Amino acid sequence: MLMSQPQRLTRSFYDRPALEVARNLLGKRLVHIDDGRRIAGVIIEAEAYGGEEDLGCHCRVGRTPRTLVMYGPPGHAYVYFTYGMHWMLNFVVEAPDNPAAILIRAVHPVEGVDIIAERRVSQPAVHWTDGPGKICQALNIDKRYNGIDLCDEKTPLFVEKGEAVPDSSVTIGPRVGLNTVPEPWKSIPWRFKVPRYEVLHAS
DNA sequence: AGCACGATTAACT
DNA sequence: GTTAATCGTGCTC
Numbered sequence: 001m002l003m004s005q006p007q008r009l010t011r012s013f014y015d016r017p018a019l020e021v022a023r024n025l026l027g028k029r030l031v032h033i034d035d036g037r038r039i040a041g042v043i044i045e046a047e048a049y050g051g052e053e054d055l056g057c058h059c060r061v062g063r064t065p066r067t068l069v070m071y072g073p074p075g076h077a078y079v080y081f082t083y084g085m086h087w088m089l090n091f092v093v094e095a096p097d098n099p100a101a102i103l104i105r106a107v108h109p110v111e112g113v114d115i116i117a118e119r120r121v122s123q124p125a126v127h128w129t130d131g132p133g134k135i136c137q138a139l140n141i142d143k144r145y146n147g148i149d150l151c152d153e154k155t156p157l158f159v160e161k162g163e164a165v166p167d168s169s170v171t172i173g174p175r176v177g178l179n180t181v182p183e184p185w186k187s188i189p190w191r192f193k194v195p196r197y198e199v200l201h202a203s
Numbered sequence: 204a205g206c207a208c209g210a211t212t213a214a215c216t
Numbered sequence: 217g218t219t220a221a222t223c224g225t226g227c228t229c
Contacts, residue, residue: 047210049210056210057210058210058225061225061226061227064225064226065225065226066224066225066226080210080224080225081223081224081225082208082209082210082211082223082224082225083208083209083211083212083221083222083223084209084221084222084223084224085211085212085221085222085223086211086212088210088211090210103210105210122213123213127212127213131211131212132210132211133211133212134211134212137212175210176210176211177209177210177211178210179209180208180209181210204228204229205227205228205229206226206227206228206229207225207226207227207228208224208225208226208227209223209224209225211221212220212221213219213220213221214218214219214220214221215217215218215219215220216217216218216219
């Protein structure tokens with residue numbers, strides 16, 4: 001019997017320019033082994049942040065306790081808290097001392113859907129994981145995972161290989177929510193999205 | 204110690 | 217379209 005190939009993405013995937021990683025995360029599978037249960041979704045929206053010159057990035061203030069993980073090696077999680085109630089999941093990319101990260105903004109649920117439904121009760125299925133805070137609620141991701149290594153086979157949070165998404169299915173535009181950020185950072189097209197993924201993949 | 208604000212969400216009118 | 221919820225972070229005093 002053939003051994004199954006490892007599916008977890010390795011460090012070299014994250015050790016590339018932020019825009020390249022953000023684009024190539026589309027179609028990959030975000031997985032959380034949550035209390036032994038696989039909760040997973042296909043990544044369908046991601047945004048790149050990086051460089052102290054990027055005034056939309058938290059690292060614009062330099063090294064602080066919060067931003068330090070972005071100055072570390074690629075392939076680690078950067079999880080932060082905002083608006084007093086929401087967790088945001090990012091992946092650190094590029095070389096150490098070159099602060100950059102990818103915000104995961106939306107996924108399409110594929111595993112543990114019953115558990116996702118419980119955690120997103122009172123919301124319709126189309127809104128279960130269509131925002132960065134919603135993903136962390138649905139997949140039960142919080143500060144426990146800030147700084148963890150996504151490439152270590154022992155960690156319960158990681159990204160797996162998936163089906164490639166063609167350029168014809170991808171839209172590129174400005175990042176969301178940077179209302180008070182000056183130009184050009186407010187409008188720079190560092191957001192990558194697969195519109196209508198669930199329609200394209202309807203069975 | 205106090206302050207203003209935020210890579211959002213859900214529930215409003 | 218508007219707005220409340222709610223608190224960690226980084227800055228000023």
